[in-house]
Amino acid sequence: MTNLFIDGEQGTTGLQIHQRLRQRSDITLMTLPAEQRKDTARRAEMLNSCDIAILCLPDEAAREAVAMIKNPHVRVIDASSAHRVAEGWTYGFAQMSAGQPERIRESKRVTNPGCYPTGAIGLLLPLVNAGLLPADYPVAIHAVSGYSGGGRPAVDLYEGDTAGSGPAFQVYGLGLKHKHVPEIARYAKLSAPPFFLPAYGAYRQGIVLSVALQQRLLPADATASAIHSCLAQHYASGRHVKVLAHEISNDAKRINPESMNGTDDMELGVFSNPENGQILLTAVFDNLGKGAAGAAVQNLDLMLGVSGT
Template identity: 65%
Template structure:
């Protein structure tokens, strides 16, 4: 059986390096990358992408669009790790656990767009609850998240790991214009009728994410409570290999959330915390922004596509 040819365009970036590491040594595929002198050569990049079976794009948005535009070989399949195509209707959203049948759609797709790191957590929490009618589509949702500095890419890593890193900020909230580029992606794929309020932050740790969604159950339909929301998530992800829902009895004894708890894995942990007296619920997602939030998701999608 011949090996599939996989071209990683942008293999020296944070996500590209992680994907390369995960795929190194596999015998079912042959990795293709360009030498340093040819990485910005549009002709050589076009040749490489048109000669492969599956291209994985780890590029800035503009460069990702250019790479796709250069494809003339109809047999080439693409996984785009940038945000260039995440809300495009002719691209398949690469979150296999998002809804029934999504893994099958990814497996047969020609164009797959990898989810953003923050949207992975937000959609993972919200989509099943909206689909079940437990949260109405027009509910005003607020989302708070903190990521490791590698979420900024190479610039974040250099700022925190260079010799003068002692001056790097320990924590910074950003996106204060409330117009973060992930917000439309979250709204569309979670199924929200109203634009969510999304407030992201970076911490002084390399990788990992904790994302939270606070809810007042008194603003939801009567009888809905934290246990019902938890049960819905548990049913939705039952048997999922890479998304796990923490049992309620375990979340009740937790005193803090560690954004690094899932580092080094390609998995995501979802939790539900409740305060019955005040009618408050906190939904949370913890995962590695370089794992399930980026490279791990790309490899998961690649494996589905290779199985066809």
């Protein structure tokens, strides 16, 4: 039996993880009474007496929580962005490379990927590794998430006493310094920061992320067909990432960002216009599933040795 403590279980991601795990017979969920959740001594006690801690906290609070852990046997999954590019932490995106599941399985410190980086890295890394996308390509990424991606304040804005007052659509990150950029560049093996423009829509959850490519800037063999084959081959034997058949992509007229909601899967697509020499890569997934709680549980299962990739 594994003793698991979710630090920050009342947040959007923490609640989702708790709901997913509360019926598990192989896990005992350790919880603090509401009045003790901000008690540093009690939190430290829980963090040091569990087998695995999942941190669903703001970045600074996550760093403080890790510093509280003195027990060398405690393993950590950090759902914040505090440790995503930190040394000594294993990146928790099992499908990104053949050896990643084993690294996660053996690690004591696993950092959950960001929701947007999951889609961006999932599309870009296989292409960079295959030489179909130059590492110095001027990558531009656009992504739209449901408002739950903004955490509890955003959910309250759309569902609380002020429900209906949130904008129908909003673009943010206009300073072009979004915290996900270093994470995407590092794990997609890009030699320069990508252009990244995120947005929220007035729906609860679901992400559609897109990357536009110009054929004239790619190697001669980087056709839409070759790119599709590369992605399909990379994800052929794994779980949780699916690549749309090329003929389905060619016939598609629109993408629904909510189509993967309620799952822990991500669906990738490759669209093209040969006349204009343009290729569009897309990723659709649930920002509360594969983009957050689902990814944490996938990593947990790997660490417990009860799941594949």
